[in-house]
Amino acid sequence: MNLLVELGVQGLINGAIYALIATGLAMVFGLLRILHIAHAGLFALGGYLGLVITNASGSFALGLAGAMLLVGVCGMAMYRLCYEPILDKPPYVALIASVGLFIAMEELFRLVFGAYGRSYRRVPLQGALEFAGMRIKYAELGVAVLTVGLLVGLALFTSRTRVGIAWRATVTDSRMAASFGVSIAGVRYLNFFIGSALAAAAGVMVGVLNNLVEPGMGGVPSYKALAIIVLGGLGNLNGTLVAALLLGLVEAYGSIYLSKVLDRDSIAFAALIAVLLVRPQGLFGLRS
Amino acid sequence: MTDPLLAVEGVSARFGGVTAVDGVSFDVSPGELLGLIGPNGAGKTTLLRLITGIVRANGGRVVLGGRDITSLPPARRARLGLALSHQIVRPFRNMTLIDNVMLAAGGELTVTPWRALCSLSRAGAAREAHSKLGAVGIDGLEEKWPSSQPLGVLKRLEVARALATSPRVLLLDEPLAGLNPQEARRLADTIVALNRSGVTVVLIEHNLGEVLRICARLVVLDNGVKIADGAAGDVMLDSGVRAAYLGAQPLHA
C-alpha cells in the first residue's frame, strides 16, 4: 500500500515537471502553431544557469529566479531571431529550424560545460520528510509547491490582469484581438517569456532533484511534453496540465507492469498513440 | 413527374448547442438550375456540406439518383456524381491551372492508388481539361499558376475543376462572391450556358440580382429552416422571405 502511494507521489512530482515544460510548449503552439522543439534547450539552459548562479552566489533563490528571468529573455530572443522571420513559411520549416536550434544548443552546452554534467556545490533542499512510513524529499515538495505556485499564478494572470486577458484573446482570435488594439507582437514576446521561464524552473528543479545537469537532459522530457500537449488537446492549457499529471502517474504505475514489453520512456508515446486511435483530437481537444 | 436527381430529406446538423440546419427537405430535378438563398447565417453552407458529406448529418437523408448517400464519405459522393465548387477558392497551389482540372478529369485513373500507379498517360485528361477551361472561358491561362491569378479566374477554375469530374449535379457555393458586377454577370451567364448544355446546377448565392435573373426556382433558408420553395417570382413576394432578408415585420400576422 505504501509502495502504491509512494509511486503515486513520484508520479505526480514527475507530472508536475512535465506540466511546467508542457505548458510553455502549449502556449507557443496555441499562439503560433509551431512545434517549438528548441524549448528543450531552454529547459536545459535553465538547469545550467540555476546551477551556475547558485554555485557562484550561494543563494538558491537567486539561482532559481535568475535562471527563470534570463531564460525568459532568451526565449523572447529566440522568437524574434528564429521564428518571427519564418512564420509565413510551411509548418515544417519552423519545426526543422527548431530541431536544428536544439541540436546546436545541446552541443554548445556540451562544449562549454563538459559532456559529463555539473553538480551543485551545496545541494539545495536537502533532506526529506518522513510520515506515515513514507519518505518525501524536500526537493520533491519544492517541485510541487513551485509548480502549483507558478501555474496558479499563470491562471490568475490570464484571468485577472488586463495583459493576461489580452493574451488569452490573442490566442483565441488574433485578428479580433488586434482590432481591439492589442499588440500582437507584445503578446508573442510575453508568451515566449512566460513559457521559457516555466521551462527554466523545471530545468532548475530537475537539476536539483538529480544533483546533475547535463547537456542532453532536455531531450526526453521535451519529447514527452510534445506527446502531452497533443493528449491535452493542443493549445488547451488545462488539458495539458491534466495530461501531464496523468502521464506522470501512468509512467509510475505502468513501468512496473509494462517493463517486460516497453521501457518507461516509451509509455508516453504508447499512451499517445492509443488515445489518438480512439480520440483523434486528444483527450481534451475539440472535434474540428 | 420525373424522379428528382438529388433529394434532401429532413436533414439536420447540430454543433455543440447550435442547430445549424433543422429538418430541411427539397428536391432537385434533372437539368434544373436551382437557387439556394437566405440571409447570412441561414445555414446554406452547412447544408451544402451535409450534401457533399464533409459534415455528418444528425438526422435525415441525402439521396442521389435514387441512391441513399447519407453515410458515404465525401470522395465517394464525388465519384457518384456530386461536384462542388468552393466558396473560398481552393486551387491546388502546387500545380498549374490545367493540371488542377486535369486531375479532376482523370477521375477514372485515380479510383485506387494502384490504378493511379499503373497509369502514366495524361493525354486524354489533358484534352478534357482544355475543353472544360474553355467552357468557363479561361483556356488561355492553362500554364499559369494559381498564385498569379485574380479571384475571377480562380472562381472559374473552381467551376472548371468541378465540371471536369463529369458530375450529375454541380453544386456552386457562392461563385459570384468577391467579383465586380461585370465579372459576376459574365460568370452567371457562363453558369446558364453550362446548365443549358445539360448540367444540373444547385447555386448558393448572396447576389440576389443575378440569382433572380438566372434561376427559375428558389429554395430559401433562414435560421437553419426552409421557409420557401417555389418559382423565383412567387418566392420573392413571400412575406416570410422578405422579413428574413429585410428584418421587417410580416405584412400579415
Next chain:
Amino acid sequence: MSAYEISLLTLVGIHVMLALSLNLITGFCGQISLGHAAFYGVGAYTAALLAKAGFWMWATLPASVVAAGAAGLLVGFCSLRVRDDFLAIATMGAGFLFIGIVRQNDALGGELGISRIPDPGLEAGGFLALVLLFTLLVIAFCVYLKRSWLGFAFDAVAADEAAAQTIGVSVADYKLSAFALGTALAGLAGGLYAYYLRSVGIEAFGFPVSILILAMVVIGGMGSIAGSVVAAVLLTLLPEWFHFISDYKLLVFGGLLFAIMRFAPGGLAGWAADLLAALKSRT
C-alpha cells in the same frame, strides 16, 4: 578502390535510398514523419533476425521490405484521422515506441543489439554493386511514381486534402499508400544496412537518425528527387571529409539545419531553381 572507400560508398547508397523513401512520404505526399528511422530499423532487425536464423539474403531482404511496409501501414492507419501537427508528433511517438519495445525485449536484441550477422556471400565490391543497383532502381521508381497518376494525386493530397476529396480522390487511401511505399523502401535500406554493418543496435534507429533523414530531404528540397540524392550524398560524405571538426560535427549540423530553414527553406533544389530562373532572365 580501397576498402574504406567501398564501405563509404555503400553507406552513401543506403542513405540515398533512405532519403528517397522519406521524400516519398513527406515530399511527394506532404505527410510529415518524424519517426522514419523506426522503419529503417524494422527492416534492419528483420533482416538481422532472419539471417541469424539461417535464411539467405534473397529471402531476408524481401521480408525486410514487407515488414517495414506493414509497420508503415499500421502507423499510416493511425495517422489517418489526425491533423498535420498531430501527425508529426504521432510519428515521432511511433519511432520512440519502436526503440522502447526493442530495448526491453532480449529476443529482439535488447539494449545490446544483434551482432555477428552472417556474411551475405558477396565480397565488399560485390555488395557495393548490389547496393548501387538497388539505389538506381529506387531512383527510377521514384521518377516513375512522380510522373504517374499516383504522383499527381499525391500532389493534390499534399496541397489541399479537402479539395482533393471533392474531386473524388480518396485521401485516406493515398496517404496509406504513401506510408506503405515509403516505409517499404526504408525497410529495403535497413535490410541492406544490416548486411553492411553485420550488426544492428538501437542507437542507429532513434530520433536523431529520424531527424538526420528528414534533414536530407529538407536540405535537398522537399519533393525533389535529385535534391534528396545530393543531400544524402553530402550529409554522408561531409562528416567523413571534415573529421577534423568531428568534435563540432553536431554543432555544425544543427547550425546548418537552422540556417537553411531560416534563409533557404526550399533547400538545394529551391536554390538551384532560383539560380536557373536568374540565369534565364539574363539571357
